[in-house]
Amino acid sequence: MNVAVDLGGTNVRVGLVDGDRILEILSQPCRAHGDESEVLEQIFSMISTVSQGRSVKGIGVGVPSVVDMEKGIVYDVVGIPSWKEVHLKDLLEEKFDIPVSVNNDSNCFALGVSRYGEAKGYGSALGVTLGTGVGSGLVIDGRLYAGHNTGAGEIGMIPYLDRDYEFYCSSRFFVSRGTTGKDAAANAASGDPSALALMDEFGTNIGMLVKTIMFAFDPEVIVFGGSIANAFELFGKSMYAEMESFPYRKSVGRLRVCRSTVPNISILGASSLCE
Numbered sequence: 001m002n003v004a005v006d007l008g009g010t011n012v013r014v015g016l017v018d019g020d021r022i023l024e025i026l027s028q029p030c031r032a033h034g035d036e037s038e039v040l041e042q043i044f045s046m047i048s049t050v051s052q053g054r055s056v057k058g059i060g061v062g063v064p065s066v067v068d069m070e071k072g073i074v075y076d077v078v079g080i081p082s083w084k085e086v087h088l089k090d091l092l093e094e095k096f097d098i099p100v101s102v103n104n105d106s107n108c109f110a111l112g113v114s115r116y117g118e119a120k121g122y123g124s125a126l127g128v129t130l131g132t133g134v135g136s137g138l139v140i141d142g143r144l145y146a147g148h149n150t151g152a153g154e155i156g157m158i159p160y161l162d163r164d165y166e167f168y169c170s171s172r173f174f175v176s177r178g179t180t181g182k183d184a185a186a187n188a189a190s191g192d193p194s195a196l197a198l199m200d201e202f203g204t205n206i207g208m209l210v211k212t213i214m215f216a217f218d219p220e221v222i223v224f225g226g227s228i229a230n231a232f233e234l235f236g237k238s239m240y241a242e243m244e245s246f247p248y249r250k251s252v253g254r255l256r257v258c259r260s261t262v263p264n265i266s267i268l269g270a271s272s273l274c275e
Contacts, residue, residue, distance in 0.1 A: 003051050004270035005043060005061040006105065009079015012039075014046040015264065016054060017271035020116050022264055024050050036082045044095055051096075058274030059092055059100045062108030062266055064135070067150040072102040078133075101273035104150040105129075105266060110137025111144045112269025113223045117262040124219040126153060127260075131226035134166045134209075138217060155213055160205075165212070168205040171228065174198070185231035196234075203235030207242025214251060225260040232259040 001023070006013040009032045015025040026046050031038050047059065064078040072089020092100040103111075110119075110127030119125035123142060129135040134156030138145045145152050156166035167173065174181045177198060184202075187195035213222060224232060239257070246252050262268070 001054055001056055002271040002274045003047055003056050003059045004267045005047065005059065006108070006266050006270055007043070007061065007063045007077075007080075008105070009064070009077075012042060012046060013264075013267060014043070014050050015267040015271070016050045016056075017268060020268065022267060025264060025267065026050050030080065032080045034082065036086060039080055039083065040086075040091060043092075047092075047096065056096075056098060058098055059096065060108070060270040060273035061088060061092070061100065061102045062105035062270040062273075063088070063102060064105045067102055067104050069101075069103060069146060069150060072100060074102060099274065103144075103146060103270075103273055104135075104137070106135030106154075107137035107144055107146050107150060108269035108273065109135070109225050109260075109266045110139055110153075110223075110269070111272050112265035112267075113225070113260050113262070114139040114142065114144075115272050116268045117260050117265050118223045118256075118258050119221045122220040122256075124217070125221045125223065126213055126217060126219045127223050127225060128155075128209075128213075129226035130170060130206075130224055130228035132171050134169050135226075138219075153217070155209065155216065158212060160208065160212075165205075165209050169202075169209050173202055173205065181228045181231065185228075185234055188231070188234045199231065199234045200238040203238030204242045206235060207239040210239065210243055210255075210257060211246050214246060214248075214255065218251065219255070221256040221258070223258055223260050225265065229259040 001018045004015045012030045013027045016023045065074045077083035089100045113119045125139045136153045138153035171181045188199045
């Protein structure tokens with residue numbers, strides 16, 4: 001069994017995982033605005049709670065930041081201002097005396113969908129999270145490719161229109177139009193014409209993102225996750241329409257694009273870091 005940690009500026013989730021089964025999961029609001037030690041103590045406490053009385057072989061941690069994977073150091077963690085440089089691997093190993101692996105949270109999502117989700121069985125896959133930002137992770141020949149600083153595949157930072165894909169393919173797009181992704185999806189689902197038009201525009205942006213992914217990586221499958229991915233059925237039509245302009249028609253026909261449906265897939269991915 002492994003312990004998996006999904007750390008975010010809003011919530012911390014810690015799970016006890018046995019292969020593809022999550023035996024227990026604990027979620028708490030992150031003490032993100034405390035000092036460095038306060039967040040650490042919260043993580044320590046949650047790990048102790050879920051692992052109590054269990055034989056745990058390793059701890060896998062997904063963090064929204066740049067990560068030195070070899071040393072397990074995280075830098076400038078998104079949403080946790082006090083975490084500028086935290087030697088997380090050393091701190092956790094000192095506390096629990098078991099091996100620890102640390103990686104970017106989007107990479108954990110990609111690893112999860114590759115091992116246990118919609119990308120299982122595919123050699124090359126990109127996992128893309130759509131939420132407050134756009135995160136992504138790349139799997140090649142069934143293995144996570146993270147790059148030198150766990151930043152490989154971060155297509156959200158690529159310039160697009162007057163900003164970048166992260167702005168136009170995340171909740172920021174909806175906020176800039178005076179709404180939220182959740183409200184826009186709900187209104188579109190009820191047939192509101194302006195909301196439907198907004199979702200179509202968002203889908204066009206996602207279609208452009210998919211074409212950029214195809215040019216850069218040419219994966220077999222792209223799996224979307226995150227809160228906005230739940231509205232896939234509402235923006236998928238315009239996404240596919242935009243993909244029609246991709247110059248290599250055979251590639252479009254062979255590409256699978258879908259959303260993740262496996263609960264807590266990032267926890268499963270973080271656990272897989274230990275293998």
